[in-house]
Amino acid sequence: MHDRPVRHPTIKDVALVAGVSPSTVGRVIGGYGYTSAESQQRVLAAMRQLGYEPNAVARSLKSKRTRTIGYLLPRVTNPFFAQIAEGLQDVASAHGYSVILCSTDMKMERTSEFGRVLLEHRVDGIVLSLPGDDSVFKLAASFTDRGLPVVVCHGSRRIHGVDRVISDHMHGGYLAAKHLINMGHERIGVLAVKGSTTSSLILDGCRKALKDAGVDFPAQLTVEIASFSEDAGCSGARVLLMRGCDPTAIIASNDLIALGALGVLEEAGLNVPADMSVIGFDNTFAAHTRPRLTTIGISTYQAGLIAAQLLLDRIEDNYRGEAREVVLPVELVVRGSVAPPRRGS
Amino acid sequence: MHDRPVRHPTIKDVALVAGVSPSTVGRVIGGYGYTSAESQQRVLAAMRQLGYEPNAVARSLKSKRTRTIGYLLPRVTNPFFAQIAEGLQDVASAHGYSVILCSTDMKMERTSEFGRVLLEHRVDGIVLSLPGDDSVFKLAASFTDRGLPVVVCHGSRRIHGVDRVISDHMHGGYLAAKHLINMGHERIGVLAVKGSTTSSLILDGCRKALKDAGVDFPAQLTVEIASFSEDAGCSGARVLLMRGCDPTAIIASNDLIALGALGVLEEAGLNVPADMSVIGFDNTFAAHTRPRLTTIGISTYQAGLIAAQLLLDRIEDNYRGEAREVVLPVELVVRGSVAPPRRGS
DNA sequence: ACGCAATATGGTAACGTTCCCACATGTGCC
DNA sequence: GGCACATGTGGGAACGTTACCATATTGCGT
Structure with a gap:
């Protein structure tokens, strides 16, 4: 049981058994x-006999490529990012690459610590799904400065010289608002996260739809909340209800926020969708709520696939041009949380 | 922009700048x-000036330790495993280790492929959260044979010589059944996954609680389903309703299954909890359903922490003894999906 | 017979680090 | 002065691989 000192067979061991030189084995x-x-034949037989596994570390040292990529994300437990991770990993492993997971928990010191570790491990490239404040720009720069390819996937705004995969959030906002308008709604509340590019795009989309339909959109109907969390959704919904602008529908910036809103509405004795329609965003939890949430579907898994593809293009030097930007389409997913507004309300 | 060929400064470069020998820099x-x-002082200054990052690859080659661990799991998108991953990673990075994510999607050929890759990368240890069929035993053996420490975290049954972290599922089953009995239920249906050790432990717990209370538990009330998925939950619930054994409550083997059951009950026009009580298991989705699910809370994050701790103990050679087994306590989380049965039903 | 490919092999220098060893110095003690 | 011992330094071998180079040994055309 206490059999620690097991030496991995090397190319030399194989050579010895096969009765050839290490060079031949290498060949x-x-x-x-x-x-x-x-x-x-003799080399192959010797490899099987010894259970030889090539040493990727030595290989990397010589070739200067580790066949490893790093993924920096806020939290794995958020299905939005877990789905991206899944996509990334599927493409990566299909190409013989491994993924190092870096769940930063939004803490800046952890993030830069991870950056350092990835650099030391000499990963071949990095995918970022981090919200876009200044520190992320510095982080990205610390990678690109060393010639490391970086791809941003659903985080941050544009970074100079960095490929990027995003979804058409603005159109998502448009679709959501349009859907509500078609149902007859005229006073639509929006829960937007303060400082989030995503949220402001969603808002832009909503505004466009409302303008197209000639519906008024007073500032009161927009509530700024602190984060993409259920709690923030609760407080946002409460604020909206208390403002007295009497909305008949709510658009949330993601499903978690919508979830919080659903809870508050329930407490307030309002039935969804009879008394109030709700639309989520990102389709992570939407199928699991009761009523099931009508939401905007984001292709997160797909985004992960594409991000990995862009990154590998750069790593394997199949592409050396300008920064690319892939915008994925979004779709309206109709479930049970939207209905026409009560007449006379 | 096309600035690919950036050479990382080495210890020699630092030595040159500092005007000392590489040995001194090493020291x-x-x-x-x-x-x-x-x-x-001069070395430190030179390092800063050049932006020196030690090369972990070369380091690993020399020291034969990569400060890297592999995590093999069915799917990252399942919050149950994502939470474990989060725990793992927190402890790992606190000790300067990185985590390589291997989401196997339950496919055997991918699993053994990942095994090979991890072996080639010379990871220092491996955490497994895979269901326990024969192939997993072989996989684990392929690691332990090479002296690699392995820890099983919420997967598989006992593997000889391998540390293991699990939760007290049997007690969870007991708590769930007991809770229902206390509420006055006597005919409790159980949705159990075929071939799953976890499910059979939950069943054992239920049986014990029912026996203690002197309540009968006919075989009809147990439905075997195919997997831990929402779909399986749907079919299981349908079967249970059609058997005519007229249960007043259902215990599911995880929250996803309960979610499926909730959907079927809704379709059938049954109100939860008035007409039928439901208890989930694992507390992943329970807070997000409507009605919110009463469930058994599993400390997944905690399990990840401990698994990492056990693994690092082995890796850093602080422990060389017999295989350890940590059983984490579970708790009943009371929400809104349980009520006393209708009288006269 | 000769040259000149094509085929097959072994030697060896890197890759960047660690760490042992040898060789300086300097200091204190008998 | 000689010796032990702490302090500081550089040289160099190893880790396991890759890939270039030199050296066979063939076959074949002239």
């Missing part, structure tokens, strides 16, 4: 140069 | 041996 493994069928 | 960085205050 068989690397598949370059000339090797006789005879030697090849 | 300053490694903090061993003797170095004059003078040299130390």
